[in-house]
Amino acid sequence: MSTANLVICEFCDAVYRRAPLRDGAAARCRRCGAHLYSSSRADLHAMLAVTLAALVMFVVANAYPLMMLGVGGQISEATLWQMIVDTYDSNVSPIALVAAATVFFFPLLQICLYAYVLIPLRRNRVPVAFIGVMHALRQMQPWTMVEVFMLGLLVAVVKLGGMATSTPETGMWAFAVLTLLLTLLNSRDLEELWERAEQIERAAGGDAVLLRPLPVEAPDTSVQAPSSDETRRMPGQARAPLLRASQLDLIACHGCGLVLRDTLRHAPGFCPRCDQALQRRKPDSQARSWAFLIAAAILYIPANVLPVMRTSTLFGADDNTILSGVVELWNSGAWDLAVIVFTASIAVPLMKMACLTLLLISSRQRSARWQRERTRIYRMVEFIGRWSMLDVFVVALLLSLVRFGILAEVKAGPGIVAFCAVVVLTMLASMSFDPRMIWDVRSSARTRPRAAEGTGA
Ligand SMILES: [Zn+2]
Numbered sequence: 001m002s003t004a005n006l007v008i009c010e011f012c013d014a015v016y017r018r019a020p021l022r023d024g025a026a027a028r029c030r031r032c033g034a035h036l037y038s039s040s041r042a043d044l045h046a047m048l049a050v051t052l053a054a055l056v057m058f059v060v061a062n063a064y065p066l067m068m069l070g071v072g073g074q075i076s077e078a079t080l081w082q083m084i085v086d087t088y089d090s091n092v093s094p095i096a097l098v099a100a101a102t103v104f105f106f107p108l109l110q111i112c113l114y115a116y117v118l119i120p121l122r123r124n125r126v127p128v129a130f131i132g133v134m135h136a137l138r139q140m141q142p143w144t145m146v147e148v149f150m151l152g153l154l155v156a157v158v159k160l161g162g163m164a165t166s167t168p169e170t171g172m173w174a175f176a177v178l179t180l181l182l183t184l185l186n187s188r189d190l191e192e193l194w195e196r197a198e199q200i201e202r203a204a205g206g207d208a209v210l211l212r213p214l215p216v217e218a219p220d221t222s223v224q225a226p227s228s229d230e231t232r233r234m235p236g237q238a239r240a241p242l243l244r245a246s247q248l249d250l251i252a253c254h255g256c257g258l259v260l261r262d263t264l265r266h267a268p269g270f271c272p273r274c275d276q277a278l279q280r281r282k283p284d285s286q287a288r289s290w291a292f293l294i295a296a297a298i299l300y301i302p303a304n305v306l307p308v309m310r311t312s313t314l315f316g317a318d319d320n321t322i323l324s325g326v327v328e329l330w331n332s333g334a335w336d337l338a339v340i341v342f343t344a345s346i347a348v349p350l351m352k353m354a355c356l357t358l359l360l361i362s363s364r365q366r367s368a369r370w371q372r373e374r375t376r377i378y379r380m381v382e383f384i385g386r387w388s389m390l391d392v393f394v395v396a397l398l399l400s401l402v403r404f405g406i407l408a409e410v411k412a413g414p415g416i417v418a419f420c421a422v423v424v425l426t427m428l429a430s431m432s433f434d435p436r437m438i439w440d441v442r443s444s445a446r447t448r449p450r451a452a453e454g455t456g457a
């Protein structure tokens with residue numbers, strides 16, 4: 001058995017032998033419940049079709065206005081790019097840079113890079129600079145926020161509905177379709193593309209771009225198959241204790257997921273497939289996470305105290321903090337949106353910081369308690385972090401749309417820059433945290449979680 005047949009859980013370091021799955025089934029980690037791999041092989045034709053459709057939708061979404069706003073006979077419209085330029089010209093230019101990166105440049109680059117990789121792969125060729133492009137695609141994924149912007153558009157339509165007539169336009173519908181297409185594209189494992197490229201290289205007998213993984217024998221035959229939808233129906237089945245990568249001297253590449261024999265316990269090495277430096281754990285994970293977390297906690301205060309928005313109408317000016325914005329939505333009857341904005345802008349950042357603090361302290365103490373639950377908390381923190389960007393997009397949209405001179409005008413306040421920094425810093429903090437530290441327990445405490453394993457999955 002070669003290591004090519006093995007898969008290592010990126011959350012808890014458990015090692016599995018790949019087992020064939022039913023169509024549409026997914027393999028999950030028995031220990032922590034994380035997704036390992038899915039049954040379907042990448043259908044390059046379908047992926048390319050989705051990519052090209054996304055490119056068309058991206059052009060449409062940017063060419064047409066997102067929404068129209070009418071007040072007292074005056075009409076205001078804004079495209080995405082107009083919104084970015086307006087935000088840049090205001091007193092909160094950092095917000096414009098974040099919006100331009102997360103809603104314009106990264107999605108566009110992602111679509112183009114997918115097309116660049118998929119078109120040659122479909123013709124059984126590996127494109128030039130394949131490795132670099134694949135790393136760029138992986139790193140861009142968490143920073144593409146089209147779906148968060150879409151929710152921001154909906155909030156803006158409702159928020160403005162109270163003071164003027166707001167109508168969604170072509171650009172907004174195109175954004176909705178683009179959101180669906182990008183979600184579909186990002187749900188694919190990039191590992192499938194790595195494997196496809198490797199198959200092509202191997203068939204051609206070449207050594208141009210990709211090197212072969214080292215065909216080493218897996219040292220232990222007790223490596224189990226992961227749990228899938230099928231195995232879940234048979235709960236009574238006896239299970240041997242799961243082995244960890246460190247116990248088997250195996251290591252998984254962070255860049256491409258390739259499993260290798262860890263012969264370099266003391267010397268750094270590089271992945272033969274993607275050239276990434278091989279690391280057992282993320283370097284300086286604790287220190288980096290703490291640094292980002294503390295910076296975020298400090299900025300959370302000005303983010304909530306300073307106004308994020310100043311609305312001036314004929315009746316006077318009004319400074320809005322994040323909380324007063326929520327209260328306003330609630331009072332105007334949009335209680336569902338008030339709940340969404342409260343959750344995304346106030347509860348989520350606070351909960352994220354509390355959860356990360358808990359994870360950092362417990363993993364520093366090498367605690368063996370609630371490991372499965374703590375891993376779940378980490379996965380949740382990673383998933384919801386980006387949604388806090390909602391308020392940032394709403395403010396950018398409002399200040400670009402509401403420009404009716406003395407009738408009504410929206411200006412951004414300094415609070416929104418602090419808030420945007422909190423969101424980015426908490427995302428960096430959770431990315432720096434290595435969830436495998438949760439499972440690096442003291443050897444004396446190691447027997448306890450094993451007993452609990454059989455009850456889950
Ligand atoms: Zn796991």
Ligand SMILES: [Zn+2]
Binds near residue numbers: 254255257272274275
């Ligand atoms: Zn690699």
